Structures are given as C-alpha cells and as structure tokens.
Amino acid sequence: MAGLSRAFARGARGAGETGDRVLFWLCAAAGVLVALTLGDIVYQLISNAGPAISRFGLGFIGHQVWEPHFGQMGAATLIYGTVVSSVMALAIAGPLGISIAIYLAMLASPKVRAVVGPLVEMLAAVPSIIYGFWGLIVLVPFVQSIEPGLNSALGWIPLFGPPQTTGISVFSAGLVLTFMILPIVASLSRDLFLTVPRELREGAAALGATQWEVIRGIVLPSTVSGVSAAMVLALGRALGEAIAVSLVIGDVSAIHASLFQPGATLAERIANQFVGASSNLLIASLWYCGLILLAIGLLTSLAARWIAGRFDVERSYARAVAA
C-alpha cells in the first residue's frame, strides 16, 4: 500500500516536473524568438541592401541626387528631410507636451485630470493614415493660407522662406508629426511629475514657495532625465513615420532652407517608391534607406534607455503609445 502511494506520488511529481519543463521551454522559446527576430531583421535589411551598399558605399549618405533612371541614388536629401521635419515636431511638441504635463500633474483637479489626461492620450490612438489623410485634405490648405503671413512676419529667418503654391511642404509634415508625438511627451512627462513624492512638494510649499517655484525648483530638476528620455523616444517615433508624412510632404528630393518647400524623408521615400519599383538598384537603395532607418530606430531606443538611467520610462511609454 505504502509503496503504491509512493509510486503514485512520484508519478504525480514527475508530471508536475514535466509540465514545469514544458512551460519553461515554451516561455524561453518565446524569448528566443524575440531575439531571433531582431537578429533576422538586421540580417535581412543588410543583405537586401547589399547591392546598393556595394555600389554606393557610405557615400550614399552624403549624396544628394536621387535619379533611379540614371542609377544615381543618394539619401542626403532624405536624411535632411527626416531630421528637419522631426526636429521641428519636437521643437513644438516638447515644450507644449511638458506644459500639458505640468497642467495635468500639478494644476488640474483630479476630476479634470481624469478627463483631460485620457483625451490627450487619445491623440496617440489615432492611426497615422488618418493623420495623413486629414493632413492632406485639411491641414495642407490651411498651411497654404498661412504661409504668406508667416513669410512676411518671419521671413528674415531662412526657415520661413517664400511660400509655395500648395501647402505640401516640410512644414506640413512637421505639423502632422507634432500631432503624433505630442501625446508621448505629455503622457510620459505627466507620469514622471506624478512620481515626485508628495512630501517633497509639501516641504517646498511649506517654505513659502509659489506653485511655479515648486515646479521649477523641485519637480522639474528631479525628473529631467526621464523627461529627456521621453523626448528622445518621441523624436524616434517622428523619425520613423512613413505614411502620414508621405501624404503631405511631396516626396521631392531637394534640400531647402525654407520649411515651406516640399521635401522627402527616408520612411516616406520607401513608402512611395517601394511598391512597383522595377529597377533592382532602386529596390536595393530603398532597402538601404530602410537600413539607415533601422539604425536610427535602434540608436534612439538605446539613447532613451541610457538617458533615463534607472527610471522605468518604459512602462509609461507602453501605455502612452499603446493608447
């Protein structure tokens, strides 16, 4: 009897151990799959860009001409457009997002915060195709109407050059990108501000400081690395956006000082020319652009992690961009 129950127990334990092992390997396999996918992405991009890399080398990055018919392709104009449109978006969305975060974290009553906060987060839920389409139909004509005014008021800055006939421009792309990255900055910064312990804010207030002085002296300095990381993440998002930008920027390979001219970015060039591309060199060049974009994406993720240091910006980011 005793022997039987011992055998039964051993059998049951054995099943437990097998089950545990199966679970472990399933989970580990998932993790390995993630790693393999990453590696394969890098491999695929490099190998498919191969023909263009061997033809153009690193000069691809500095070369401005993009003429598939003549077999001449260079990404300089694309990189320029990518950087300019994204930096413009961050220049607006950064301060604006931090101000919204200050409002939500420090000034709004809990009831208002519970309504306005999700509304701002909803900006991240709107798909890029809708931003692009809306940008094309609504924003571009609007930009077209304000370009002359901006030019006459700020024309002494080369950024605001003579207006174009349409509103299709780097400026419009920057504005659309602002819509898309604002929720990232605002939500992450708000979460960061709310982590500043209440005792610190109370202690500062008890010293006879105004609300702004508490923000400026205590809240902002203790969250500066997190907020910077949030801005880097937002910038990364803008740098990689293809669809929304493709509908409003014009896909013109040219570098201009003025924002009011059409331009092109790495991501939207791929979106525009990949489908139906016939020349193998063109296709490989587009893969090459993809490779550059991959490098940019990986670098911004790493930079954001490094800046944030120990703070877990990641969790709030997931919420912000998944919304």
Place this chain on the structure above:
Amino acid sequence: MTTSTDFAAPDVPLFDPTAPLTASGNLRRRDAVDRLVRVLATVAAAIGVGMLVIVVYSVVTKGASALSIGFVIHNPVGLVGGGIANALLGTLEIVTIAALIAVPIGVLTGLYLTEFAGADSRTGRALKLGLDLMQGIPTIVVGLFVYGLIVLPLHQESGFAGAVALAIVILPLMARSAQEVLLLVPGSLREAADALGVSRWRSVLTVILPAATGGIVTGAILAIARGAGETAPLLICDSIFNTQTTSLNPFHGIPSVPMYIYTITEEAVSGVFVRAWGAAFILLVMILLANLLARVILARSRAKMGAS
C-alpha cells in the same frame, strides 16, 4: 548643547509679523509669474485637447455623409459606389491573425519575465532590451523585413504577411502589458499555491493566468486597436491597389481599411474622398471604442484585484 553667539540679539526681522497677511516683499511679482505659468499651462492643455477635437471633428463631419448601412455591409461597386465591406472584413481578418500570433507569444514572454527570469537577471534584462529595441523599429522597416522574409520567397504579397508584420509591431506592447499585469498578481496567491505543493505549470494555468485575464485582455484590445490602424506594413507586404477584391484568402492580397484610404489619396476622381472619410470615420470609431472598452475593463479588473 551648542551655544552660538548668533543668539546675541535678534536681528532686525525681515518682515513685520503683525502686518496683514497679504503679499509682502517680492511676493507680488512672484505671484504674477505663478499666475502666468498657470495660464500658459492651461492654454497648453486646451491646445492639446483642441488638437484631438479638430481631427475627430473633421473625420466625423466629413465622413458622416458617406455613412449608411450599405456602406458597411456592401462591397464596392466601381470607384464611388457600394460600400467597404471587403475592406472591413479584410482588416478584421488581418488583425485577428496578428493577434493569434502576438498575444500568445506576448503572454509567454511576459510569463518568462515574471516567473523564470527575475527583473535583474541577465536573460531578463536582455529580453527587455530586445523588446525595447523591437518597439523602436519604424513600422515601415518591419514591413520591409517581412517582405524579405515571406513575400519574396513566396513571390506573393498576402494578408498573412501583413498580419505577421503587424504581429511584430504589436508584440512588444503585448509583452510589456502582460508582464505588468502578471506582476500585479499578488504574491500571496503564488505562495499559497506553492505551499499546497501545486506544480508551477498548474499554478500558472489555474491561478495566475486567470487572475491576470483582465489585464491581458485589455492589453490585447489595445494592441489590436494599434494594429488595426497600421498602414506601412500593409503597404509593403499586402499592397493591394485594387480595392475591388472580395476574396478573403489570407495567402493572397486582401483589402484593408487603411489601405483603402491610402489608395483613394492616389485617385483624383470627384466624390471619392468622401468615401475615404467614411472609412476613416469607421476606423476611428472602432479604435476609440476599443480604447474606451480597454479602460473600462482595466478599471473593473483593478477594482476586483484591489478588493481581493
């Protein structure tokens, strides 16, 4: 006890304590600055909300005129007739396949991070790094990858390839939300299962996962909502400029709502933009509703876990 000579005679006080309690010294100026900051921050919040309102308003007003029951349940007839039923079904199909891939893998990844690798272990940190990097990859690059992985070898664009690309896009989100919600499962539940001698896999299956169901479902809904609107991977892997296709075989090209809208921007036929607005309306409503639903479920499951 310290004796300090600074106690000799009290200094001239900086202010008159018996004066009325209104701003003294430089407080007037500081109060003005404080008020200005409040105004600016409130204006910023108004702008933020206004931005959402502008976009939603445009979509709603411009798309409403295209809407009808027929728009939703009929297939297109030519360029400007019929509905977008095929695109809606296509999106549903693609998103479902993507979820079937990404949700289980995401949950397993989350389980690995919470059950097997501690947050500080080498594999745990490497996996989190990998997920972060994956999340930072532009979606068009993901599309290119799957193009090279699936479309090129099969010489066939397909909804399936698009779904795989979407799965890669939403996997990091799914893994992260699964990990978060699994971490929220009270340690007492795990300890109780261990104390009863229940094997790990059984406690995961019967105790931990059920407790985390609300959060996992929420994460899945949000991830799916995100995937439903992604256009770039579909453009590369499932690019179908023929919006008339009614076949839903996922291993060929199938239509989808984002691609439908994108395609229309190429057309210059009058009366066709309104259909794109209608499609955008439906897409936006679906996504915003999904977000609301996710929040409601999350709030309810939080209340349940808080009460337990």
Place this chain on the structure above:
Amino acid sequence: MTVWDSTEDRARDDQPVPARVRIRTGARTPTIASHRAQGVRINESRPVVFDIRDMSVYYGSNRALMGTSMKIRRNLVTAVIGPSGCGKSTFIRSLNRMNDSIPSFRLTGQVLYHGHDVYGAGVNRVEVRRRIGMVFQKPNPFPKSIYDNVAWAPRNLGLKSGLDERVERALKQAALWDEVKNRLRTSALGLSGGQQQRLCIARAIAVEPDVLLLDEPASALDPVSTASIEDLMHTLKNRYTIVIVTHNMQQAARVADQTAFFSLDRVDQVGTLIEYGDTETIFRSPKDTRTRDYVTGQFG
C-alpha cells in the same frame, strides 16, 4: 539649566502667593503684567501669536477636530500631545494652511495670527507659509546639495546677498554646521536621518519666519538625534514661537512651556482639546481626569 519654581495650587488664589521668577538661558526677564500677583504664570504675560477661536476641521462631512479655542504665545514652546489619531497633525497643519491641498478640507471658526484671520478673504497662502514655517515628521530634504537645500527658499525670496552667511547661520542654529561645513556641496541625501531632520530645520529657519511648526519632528529618529533636536528647542524659542506636536509625553515635559492635550471624544470620536495650560500643571496636577489618565499612562 532650568530652574522652575512652581507655586501652590491655583485653586487657592484667595491667598497671596509670591510669584517666583523662571530662569532660562538667554531669556529676557519677563514683566508681570497682570494685576493678580498670585497664580499668574509668567507665560501668560507674553504677547499672543495665535488666537484660535472655536476652530473646527471637517474632511467632507466628517468632523476631525472639535471646536478648539486656545492662545499660543510668543517665544514659547507649545506642545500638542495626545493619543494617535486625535487630530494633532490636523490641528497644527491648519495653522499655516497646509491642509488646503486636501480636497475635502473645511475649517470653521477663526485662526487669528497677530489678529489677522489666516483663513480670511484676501489672505495670501504663500505669505502665510513664509511667516509660519513647518518641519515635518519624516525628513524631506530636496535632492540637492546641503547648501542648495538651505539656500533655495531664501533665493526665492530674493535674499541673494549674504547668502553664504545666511546658510551658515541657519546651519549653526540647527546645530548642524560643524558636521557639514566641509561638504556643503554634497548631496543632502547622504546625511543620516537625524542630520537630515536638522537640515530641514535649518531650511525652515533660513528664511527667518515668525513661527515654527514642528509635526513630530523626532518621531522617526533615534534617541541621540532626538536629544539633539530637543536641545535645539531651547535655543530656537528665543527667536521663534514654536508649536510642536509629539506623541512622546516625556519629550513634551522636557521641552515645552505650554502643553495642549487633545483626545478623541468618547462619543463622537472627534479630536477635542481637553486641557491646555503650562506644562507643569498639565503633568503634575491636571484638572481633567482624561488628562490625568493619559499623562499617567493609563491609556494612549
């Protein structure tokens, strides 16, 4: 050293009793303003800083503090004692409007500070806190250097000239200078708990307020740090009026001139001021049985 001379039971005030003089280090010799020589405590001749009239505190519809009336006087240490949960913290935080940040907070009655109602219309909250400083139970140094912690509030107030001297003076008054004078630029978070609390005290006195409110300043500290903070009370009260909440009766007996005993009303469970008077009386011959029970350790 303190020489405290108690007079006889106040109930026998028909008999003239010579008043004795209290001697404390550094104190000015107080004048006896009352026309009644017997039974008059020196304390009561001091000017009134806080005149609290029937103050009640509500959180939403819950009453947290029963109508309280008392006078807090200049350059004295007034202790607020009582069992936990009896509203001591609520009371002291109401004096400088630190409860305003709690959404459901409501106050009735008057808190007159030098004759001005702290909750009156047109009162500037920031100004109130500038004059009535506060040190909290848990030390809360800013994540800045020791110097910047102390210098932050003066900089806000525009007291930029002589900042170094101001910081040094504040740290000396808080009995922290010698320990930190060689590392003023290092982070305040590297200090021990007791040092951090003395830093918070230095921070509060760097702007030279009129009143210092201390909400259980030593409860989170070890006995050595507690002793040094109690020592500070004796020196600080020459410049400031001090109100200190403490759950430690012995501490109140050691440092306080006046003591207020709060407790929960048995019926309503609302914080109520039971008895208020000079410390000697409260501890040696309290009038209320509840006070007697508490100070003799029967409960709480």
